[in-house]
Amino acid sequence: MHIRELNPGEPLPLELLLLADPSERLVKAYTQRGHCYVGEIDGAVIGVYVLLPTRPDTMELVNVAVAEHLHGQGYGKQLVRHAIAQARRHGYATLEVGTGSTSIAQLALYQKCGFRMTGIDRDFFVRHYEEAIYENGMRLRDMVRLSLDLYSH
Template sequence: MVKYKLITKIINEAYPMDLLLLADPSETLVKQYLKFGECYVAELNGETIGVYVLLPTRPDTVELVNIAVAEQYHGKGIGKKLVLDAVQKAKQQGYLIMEVGTGNSSIGQLALYQKCGFRITGVDKDFFTIHYEEEIIENGIACVDMIRLAQQL
């Protein structure tokens, strides 16, 4: 297991856009939700290796809108630790529900979220074809629909 520390990103500091774009290829959308969300990073020896963003959406509800781990650290349990840290931070901030959405083609992410206590709550049909100009292909599957998941905190 890789040892790293989680810190809250300082507002005036540059966000790790390279990592954020691994999870969401639209820089425009990423910049929009960064204006209203809180960005947290995982660091190892001064290098940012993971990131997530919590975005308040409705009273008592927060959404995990972006989570990414640097490719060389995949498969080391960092993604799961980031999700669990996000859940803990949301609880500490008084939220009652956490939501997350991922692509229908994001097989690994769907498994991860369910392992972390999320349950599928719905599907936003054609989300990625409506909101993204370029086609997204993951695991040989066209990313078309957003699978919505949530958990009570």
């Protein structure tokens, strides 16, 4: 997989981004403020992630998605590792990520990549999303926050 930053004027891979975040309004808002990277195989976009500067020395990984038919093949881990390298390359000290408390595979992925849990934003998905979200047979309510110290890894 080849990973590159989306070119100015190039259309967002919205279908992929919506796999990780069902709110088109929120996706469009943070992609305008952040840096969108795409993963390609033979010229076809199969993965995406977005890095968003949030505070001095801190960047957030706000969306990571891989085409559904390619789940479980290591592409998500490649995207997360690339995001870590990009945040480090740009001089950030901390990379944060938030994911659903019901997002079992994503929680495991982030921890395998070195992220540690830092807190829970209770009812985040109730407050910020108009429609209820269900995942792994459970209603998604809370966001689990994780972070990675970029200088200790």
